[in-house]
Structure formats: structure tokens, C-alpha cells
Amino acid sequence: xxxxxxxxxxxxxxxxxxxxxxxxxxxxxxxxxxxxxxxxxxxxxxxxxxxxxxxxxxxxxxxxxxxxxxxxxxxxxxxxxxxxxxxxxxxxxxxxxxxxxxxxxxxxxxxxxxxxxxxxxxxxxxxxxxxxxxxxxxxxxxxxxxxxxxxxxxxxxxxxxxxxxxxxxxxxxxxxxxxxxxxxxxxxxxxxxxxxxxxxxxxxxxxxxxxxxxxxxxxxxxxxxxxxxxxxxxxxxxxxxxxxxxxxxxxxxxxxxxxxxxxxxxxxxxxxxxxxx
Amino acid sequence: xxxxxxxxxxxxxxxxxxxxxxxxxxxxxxxxxxxxxxxxxxxxxxxxxxxxxxxxxxxxxxxxxxxxxxxxxxxxxxxxxxxxxxxxxxxxxxxxxxxxxxxxxxxxxxxxxxxxxxxxxxxxxxxxxxxxxxxxxxxxxxxxxxxxxxxxxxxxxxxxxxxxxxxxxxxxxxxxxxxxxxxxxxxxxxxxxxxxxxxxxxxxxxxxxxxxxxxxxxxxxxxxxxxxxxxxxxxxxxxxxxxxxxxxxxxxxxxxxxxxxxxxxxxxxxxxxxxxxxxxxxxxxxxxxxxxxxxxxxxxxxxxxxxxxxxxxxxxxxxxxxxxxxxxxxxxxxxxxxxxxxxxxxxxxxxxxxxxxxxxxxxxxxxxxxxxxxxxxxxxxxxxxxxxxxxxxxxxxxxxxxxxxxxxxxxxxxxxxxxxxxxxxxxxxxxxxxxxxxxxxxxxxxxxxxxxxxxxxxxxxxxxxxxxxxxxxxxx
Numbered sequence: 092x093x094x095x096x097x098x099x100x101x102x103x104x105x106x107x108x109x110x111x112x113x114x115x116x117x118x119x120x121x122x123x124x125x126x127x128x129x130x131x132x133x134x135x136x137x138x139x140x141x142x143x144x145x146x147x148x149x150x151x152x153x154x155x156x157x158x159x160x161x162x163x164x165x166x167x168x169x170x171x172x173x174x175x176x177x178x179x180x181x182x183x184x185x186x187x188x189x190x191x192x193x194x195x196x197x198x199x200x201x202x203x204x205x206x207x208x209x210x211x212x213x214x215x216x217x218x219x220x221x222x223x224x225x226x227x228x229x230x231x232x233x234x235x236x237x238x239x240x241x242x243x244x245x246x247x248x249x250x251x252x253x254x255x256x257x258x259x260x261x262x263x264x265x266x267x268x269x270x271x272x273x274x275x276x277x278x279x280x281x282x283x284x285x286x287x288x289x290x291x292x293x294x295x296x297x298x299x300x301x302x303x304x305x306x307x308x309x310x311x312x313x314x315x316x317x318x319x320x321x322x323x324x325x326x327x328x329x330x331x332x333x334x335x336x337x338x339x340x341x342x343x344x345x346x347x348x349x350x351x352x353x354x355x356x357x358x359x360x361x362x363x364x365x366x367x368x
Numbered sequence: 369x370x371x372x373x374x375x376x377x378x379x380x381x382x383x384x385x386x387x388x389x390x391x392x393x394x395x396x397x398x399x400x401x402x403x404x405x406x407x408x409x410x411x412x413x414x415x416x417x418x419x420x421x422x423x424x425x426x427x428x429x430x431x432x433x434x435x436x437x438x439x440x441x442x443x444x445x446x447x448x449x450x451x452x453x454x455x456x457x458x459x460x461x462x463x464x465x466x467x468x469x470x471x472x473x474x475x476x477x478x479x480x481x482x483x484x485x486x487x488x489x490x491x492x493x494x495x496x497x498x499x500x501x502x503x504x505x506x507x508x509x510x511x512x513x514x515x516x517x518x519x520x521x522x523x524x525x526x527x528x529x530x531x532x533x534x535x536x537x538x539x540x541x542x543x544x545x546x547x548x549x550x551x552x553x554x555x556x557x558x559x560x561x562x563x564x565x566x567x568x569x570x571x572x573x574x575x576x577x578x579x580x581x582x583x584x585x586x587x588x589x590x591x592x593x594x595x596x597x598x599x600x601x602x603x604x605x606x607x608x609x610x611x612x613x614x615x616x617x618x619x620x621x622x623x624x625x626x627x628x629x630x631x632x633x634x635x636x637x638x639x640x641x642x643x644x645x646x647x648x649x650x651x652x653x654x655x656x657x658x659x660x661x662x663x664x665x666x667x668x669x670x671x672x673x674x675x676x677x678x679x680x681x682x683x684x685x686x687x688x689x690x691x692x693x694x695x696x697x698x699x700x701x702x703x704x705x706x707x708x709x710x711x712x713x714x715x716x717x718x719x720x721x722x723x724x725x726x727x728x729x730x731x732x733x734x735x736x737x738x739x740x741x742x743x744x745x746x747x748x749x750x751x752x753x754x755x756x757x758x759x760x761x762x763x764x765x766x767x768x769x770x771x772x773x774x775x776x777x778x779x780x781x782x783x784x785x786x787x788x789x790x791x792x793x794x795x796x797x798x799x800x801x802x803x804x805x806x807x808x809x810x811x812x813x814x815x816x817x818x819x820x821x822x823x824x825x826x827x828x829x830x831x832x833x834x835x836x837x838x839x840x841x842x843x844x
Contacts (some may be wrong), residue, residue: 179483186470192489351558 109357120156129225154190158171225287233315237278246280304337458498476837497700506544506821508801511732515739527564544821552584552595559616576626579622587651594769607635628662641666708774715785736770764767
């Protein structure tokens with residue numbers, strides 16, 4: 092894996108956004124060959140989305156030939172509820188960019204047959220040619236998407252019941268009222284994300300430090316599902332200083348020492364203006 | 369089969385996959401997108417001509433292509449294929465705040481872009497760059513007696529033409545809907561004029577008529593102001609009989625101003641509010657308890673607060689006391705009109721009213737025939753008036769006879785002297801009058817599904833463009 096450590100949340104968000112930008116532009120997506128991007132929700136990626144929107148508004152990045160697949164969505168929450176992940180993606184990303192609606196894919200938590208919805212989602216990913224880059228976050232309990240502790244590390248898209256930890260963590264979006272937080276979600280499986288050609292996990296904040304430690308310094312364990320990515324050939328963990336607080340000094344020093352190599356991935360920054368015909 | 373013309377071959381190749389992505393209904397998914405294409409995409413990919421005609425099968429919904437309008441992709445909405453306009457780079461008045469959001473319009477209504485994106489997978493056909501200007505709901509003037517030489521209270525030979533002229537001119541002031549006002553007049557005038565002033569939608573021809581405001585004749589003699597004394601009336605007995613005898617008919621009427629201290633007014637108030645006509649208290653000598661009783665019977669508005677009523681007294685607040693009355697039925701709001709022209713009300717009085725009851729403040733122009741005309745003598749109702757600068761007097765007296773300020777001037781003046789927020793000033797001219805008339809579900813806001821009547825303003829609150837039903841009807 093690459094462990095990219097930046098000083099603070101803003102710098103980490105910016106590094107991640109630059110990486111995504113360079114990857115998309117380098118790929119030179121066209122109408123016949125879309126760039127498929129897996130996307131997360133939550134508070135961690137907000138800074139990254141803001142930077143991506145900024146790049147788009149400056150004319151340096153276009154999402155016209157990008158297909159997106161979101162990781163998860165609540166079950167039973169109306170699609171236009173302000174806390175649904177559809178609303179999140181619309182307000183924080185889609186409405187500010189030139190992405191086309193039919194190229195976005197979010198699981199439908201109100202489908203009449205949830206099982207069929209999950210299977211269809213997997214097939215859509217396959218039809219799109221697989222995910223080129225899956226961006227994700229990590230829960231305080233080490234979960235990737237909503238693959239709570241105990242989820243199979245080869246799982247596929249399915250319905251999951253949320254762990255107490257996650258419900259408590261999400262209560263802040265529902266007026267701190269635990270009874271209003273949805274208890275079930277549709278989520279991509281650990282296996283689904285592992286199928287992506289590259290995975291980038293964003294981890295910021297001291298409250299995620301222990302989960303990061305468990306994910307990268309301990310063994311592969313279904314209790315900390317992010318640890319599955321130790322067995323993925325191309326994973327990048329992007330974090331800020333606070334997220335490294337539970338790691339060994341040796342680990343942090345080693346990867347900080349590699350920052351000049353990591354930075355070659357984002358410097359020089361490519362722009363789509365150079366590729367306009 | 370339907371013929372579709374494509375702008376160029378590049379767009380064609382991106383349309384075919386889109387055909388296959390069409391869904392039967394929102395929310396369901398097609399497992400195998402390839403199954404839905406009626407033909408393979410290779411045929412289109414190999415085409416080298418710059419523009420081709422392609423016959424496509426009509427699938428669920430309608431596929432239409434408008435190549436080249438704004439360089440955007442073809443539209444493929446499933447609910448309607450009417451063009452969608454997106455106003456970008458603007459600040460819109462939404463949820464009582466000016467927010468950096470785009471405004472989407474389709475078929476004359478404000479469109480919900482999130483629903484469009486997810487349910488219809490649609491996008492804008494045209495984008496309009498507002499250059500960081502403000503977009504506010506169109507202004508609504510509930511008290512305007514005429515203008516540009518037109519007097520609504522005159523039974524002229526072309527009443528409709530007169531209304532149409534004013535309706536067209538006030539678009540320049542940002543007014544998209546209004547209530548033509550008739551001052552105290554003899555019954556034959558009402559019988560002639562009321563049927564001609566029909567409720568109608570606005571458009572490029574002019575602002576919409578929401579209904580007539582009948583100011584009088586059931587008002588107080590002492591507080592008649594500029595209204596001619598010989599045509600004042602009282603309620604003889606039954607509410608309906610007096611109203612019908614005087615006015616002739618009440619359809620097309622949106623509001624009636626009366627003095628509640630007149631005997632038997634309660635029956636009239638009941639009758640009018642029962643018909644959905646707003647009852648306003650004005651030109652009255654009523655004390656607070658008489659006014660409160662009228663509100664309990666259904667009155668919801670005060671005609672030009674402070675003017676033509678008893679002044680506020682600390683032991684006898686009069687109608688002005690309604691602003692802070694504790695006898696207003698729960699859930700009901702008392703609205704009050706203010707002529708913020710700098711002449712009819714002292715700025716300090718305006719501030720007192722605004723601070724006491726900001727949610728009820730409704731800006732009105734009470735504009736007279738002479739509004740928009742040069743200084744001199746003109747006719748209002750059955751009387752002569754005299755224009756001197758920004759003042760309009762009853763000829764030969766110092767009694768004010770309506771104002772000649774325009775609505776946008778009132779908005780600016782109100783903001784300046786009250787120190788209120790831009791949002792509050794704009795809402796006083798749009799949201800509050802709509803709430804007063806009970807039409808805020810379709811006018812006076814920029815909520816999704818409401819009529820797309822709005823104004824584009826710069827930071828000095830000068831009107832730059834006016835839109836009705838999403839169509840630009842005036843620009844500076």
C-alpha cells in the first residue's frame with residue numbers, strides 16, 4: 092500500500108482530489124471508454140469533493156466521460172430526504188459538475204426488491220467494465236462502506252443492518268435522535284471494492300486513528316474490514332497527522348520519508364485544457 | 369418511427385447508449401442495458417458525416433435532440449420534453465435567505481433539479497449566466513389605483529386597454545402580479561368597471577391581475593382622505609345585500625377595504641372572508657377592540673397603516689395596536705400595508721411598525737394615475753389631484769392623494785430607512801402579499817412547483833430583468 096500522510100484535513104483532501112484529477116485526465120476518457128469512479132459519502136470526503144468541484148469550475152477537469160458508483164444508501168429513507176445519500180451526492184457533488192445523470196449510479200434504498208437491486212448494481216458495475224478507482228472512507232469501527240465488523244471479506248453488494256457504533260456516529264445527521272437513524276442499508280461488499288483496479292481510502296481525524304492502526308498494522312481480519320485491502324495490489328491510504336496517532340512511529344517515519352515519491356503522483360497537476368482538440 | 373436530426377456525428381454516438389439507459393419507471397433498474405438498444409452502436413460509430421438523419425424507434429418517453437442551442441447534449445426527460453432553463457451564477461431568495469443556488473425553470477414553473485437529475489435523468493437545455501445578480505420572486509402590488517394616465521376607477525371607454533397598459537408598464541418596476549384598486553365610487557361605476565377587470569395570468573403583455581381591491585365605499589367619513597364624501601356608504605342591514613347592491617358582483621374581487629366601526633359590518637366581513645376575499649381595515653375611526661373584533665370575524669389586512677386611521681395612542685392604540693394585539697386568533701397573521709415612499713410615513717414610524725411585527729409588513733405603492741406622468745393636474749376617482757415633485761395632493765388642499773412611487777423604489781427605500789436585510793425587504797414585496805392573499809403556494813416564493821415569476825436585481829436592488837412564467841418579459 093501507499094500511506095500518504097499530510098499535515099491536516101485540508102491538505103489531505105487536496106492531495107486526494109489532485110490524485111483523482113490526474114488519474115481521470117491521464118486515462119483520457121471518451122464516450123467509448125468511460126472512467127469509472129467509486130465514491131463515498133460522509134464528512135471525510137467533503138473537502139475532497141470541494142476541491143474536485145473547484146477544478147471543474149476552473150475548467151481543468153471534466154466529468155463528462157466519468158461514470159460514478161456510490162458505495163451505499165440507506166434503506167427506507169425517501170430519496171429526497173436531506174440525509175439520503177442521493178441528496179448528499181446531488182448537493183455536494185453532482186449539481187456543481189458536468190456529470191451526466193445517466194452516468195451516476197446510487198443504490199436505491201426504496202426498491203421493492205432489495206436483493207434484485209443489489210444484484211443489478213453489481214451487474215451495472217460489470218457492464219461498465221469494472222471500477223477503475225474506488226474512493227472510500229473508514230468508519231471508527233474499521234468498516235469500509237457499510238461492511239460492519241464481521242462482514243465477509245469476499246462479500247458482494249447486499250443489505251446490511253447497521254452496528255450500534257455506526258448508528259451512534261450517524262445520529263449527528265438526524266438531530267442526534269437515535270430513533271430517526273435508518274437501521275438498514277444497501278452497501279457494496281468488501282469483495283466488490285476489492286475488484287476495483289485501484290482503491291483509495293481517505294482517513295482523517297483522531298477518532299479514526301485506532302481504526303487505521305487496526306487496518307494496516309494488524310492482520311487481515313473481518314472485524315476490521317478495511318484490513319482486507321492489505322491484499323489488494325494497488326491501495327492508497329490518504330490521511331492527516333491526527334489519523335496516524337495510533338500508528339508506530341516507525342511506520343509513520345517510513346511513509347513520510349516516501350512523500351517525495353508519493354508527490355510525483357500529483358505533481359505536475361494535469362489539466363483537461365491540454366487535451367482539448 | 370420518428371425522425372430525429374442530430375447536430376453532428378459525435379453527439380450521435382453518445383445518444384445511443386443513452387437510449388439503452390432509459391428506464392421503464394424511476395427507481396427500477398434494467399439488468400442488461402444492451403437488451404434495450406434497438407440497433408447496435410457500431411452503425412453510428414462508423415458514420416463519418418457531420419450531420420445525419422437517423423430514424424429511431426419511439427421508446428418509452430420521448431427522445432428529442434436540439435443540437436447546438438448551447439452546445440449541450442440532447443434532452444431526454446421522461447416527464448416532459450419542454451425546454452429547461454437553468455439560471456446559474458446567481459443568488460436566489462430561498463428559505464428566507466439569499467443563497468448561491470441555480471434556479472431551474474420548466475413550463476412556467478420552478479423545477480426541482482434534484483428530482484430532474486435522479487427521476488428523469490434530465491439536464492438543462494439553456495443556461496443563463498446571471499453574473500452574480502440577485503433573483504427574487506416577482507413583486508406583488510395589492511394596492512395600485514392606476515398609473516401612466518390610467519385611472520382604474522374611471523369608467524373609460526377602454527377599461528381593459530387601460531389595465532393592460534399599466535400591467536405592461538409596471539413590469540419595469542419588478543411587479544409581476546397586482547390588484548387593480550378602485551377607490552370609493554358610485555354604484556354605476558362599480559357595475560361597469562368590475563366585470564371588465566378580470567383575473568388573468570401575467571405574461572409578455574403585462575403583470576398578472578390577481579383580483580380587484582375595492583377600497584371603499586364602506587368607510588369612515590372622517591377618515592375618507594382623498595375619497596369623495598358623497599359616494600360613501602353604510603351597511604343598511606344584511607351583509608350580502610349591501611355588497612351586491614353597491615358592487616354588482618364579487619367575482620374577480622380579491623380584497624375589500626372597509627371601516628369595521630360601521631354598524632352591521634360584521635356580517636359583511638363574514639360574507640367576504642367566507643368567499644375567500646381578503647378583508648382589510650382602513651379609512652376608519654375604529655378603536656383597538658373594534659379592530660380586534662373585525663380580525664376575529666376574518667379581517668386579515670390593514671390598508672396603508674397609519675394613514676386614514678386614528679393615530680397610535682398609548683392608552684388607545686387603535687388599529688395600529690393590531691400589530692401587537694394578543695387577541696388575534698392563533699395561527700392567523702394580521703398583515704399591514706405600508707407606503708414606503710418617504711412621504712406617507714415618517715421613517716421612524718416605518719421602523720416602529722417593522723420592528724413590532726416584521727412578518728406582517730406588506731409593501732404597497734397606492735400608486736395613482738399620475739405615477740409615471742410628468743407634474744400637473746390629473747384625475748383620480750371622481751376628484752382632481754395635483755402633482756408636485758414626488759407629492760400628489762387633492763387639488764387645492766394638502767391632503768395626500770396616493771403616491772407616485774414605484775414598487776422597486778419602495779423596496780429600496782424600505783431597506784434603506786429600516787436597516788432591514790435585503791431578504792426582508794424583498795419578502796415584504798413578494799412573500800408577504802402572497803401570504804395575505806392566500807396564494808403563497810404558487811406565487812411570492814421560488815419554491816419548487818410555484819409559478820416562475822421572478823425579478824433579477826443588482827446589489828442596489830434595481831430591477832434589471834423581469835420574468836413571468838419563466839419567460840423574460842422585460843429587461844433594462
